[in-house]
Structure formats: C-alpha cells, structure tokens
Amino acid sequence: MPSYSLRVNGKVHQVEVAEDTPVLWVLRDHIKLLGTKYGCGIGQCGACTIHLDGLAMRSCSVPVSAVGSQELTTIEGLSEKGNHPVQQAWIEHDVPQCGYCQAGQIMNAAALLADTPNPSDQEIAARMNGNICRCGTYTRIQKAIKTAAEKMS
Ligand code: FES
Ligand code: FES
Numbered sequence: 001m002p003s004y005s006l007r008v009n010g011k012v013h014q015v016e017v018a019e020d021t022p023v024l025w026v027l028r029d030h031i032k033l034l035g036t037k038y039g040c041g042i043g044q045c046g047a048c049t050i051h052l053d054g055l056a057m058r059s060c061s062v063p064v065s066a067v068g069s070q071e072l073t074t075i076e077g078l079s080e081k082g083n084h085p086v087q088q089a090w091i092e093h094d095v096p097q098c099g100y101c102q103a104g105q106i107m108n109a110a111a112l113l114a115d116t117p118n119p120s121d122q123e124i125a126a127r128m129n130g131n132i133c134r135c136g137t138y139t140r141i142q143k144a145i146k147t148a149a150e151k152m153s
Contacts, residue, residue, distance in 0.1 A: 009077025019065035046131030049104035056111035089148035097135035
C-alpha cells in the first residue's frame, strides 16, 4: 500500500491507502475529520467540497494520488474559531436547516469570495448551482454570501 504525506489544515498527516482512494475517504476514515460529508460520491451534490490550494474541489472525486504537496483545507480548518466571514454570515442569516450540505456550501462560498470578492447574484447562482440542499436553504445561502462579501470588503 503506498504511503502519502498530506498537508491538511496546516498539519502533515501520513496515510497508507490505495492510490485511487478518494480524498473524502482519507479525510473521514483515516484522518477522522468528519465535517466533510458524503452525499452522492460521484461529484454531483457538492456535500464533500473542500479546498485544494484554496480552490473548491469535490473530495469524493479526486484520488489521493493526485494531491501531492497541495494544501487541503476542510471546514475544520477554514478558520481557527469558526469565525470566517462566511461562517459568521451563515449564523447571522440562520442558514442551515438539517445542516448536512452546509460544510460543502460554506467551503464553496468561501472559495467563491476569495476569487470574486463582490459577486453579482448571477455569479453566486452560477458558482453555487452544483451544491444541492435537500432542505431548500438556497435563498438564505444567497443572502449570507452577499453579507459575507460586505464583511470582507
Ligand atoms: S459527495 Fe462529492 S459531490 Fe456529492
Ligand atoms: S440544510 Fe439540509 S440538506 Fe441543506
């Protein structure tokens, strides 16, 4: 079994897994970071979204062998005290319902605002389109992203 040195949330973790193991399984089963959720497993729902060197990626669809020295950031590492502007805006707008999709939503929103600081409604809709919420929190997500953008400007 190959061994991988993964940089996750600022720490290095050594894991021994098959090279085609999805990053999601490594995070949840080997590193025991359970904030990133399994939804569909085929890149369709966004529940497993994390950052790879700051860019949003679906961790169910990337094999561990593709990560190399890039930094992985999960919801646990987005901010030290859960106080990233996106997380604060999520609280302000009381976004989550069941909560299952929300780590992925927040990670995707944070990546969006990192490269598009003042997104239009259309840009938000386009970037968040693939993150499915079975509870239908989309309107609150849209408002929270606007608020987070204001906080960050
Ligand atoms: S679990 Fe990865 S996109 Fe659905
Ligand atoms: S809050 Fe329940 S799936 Fe999104």
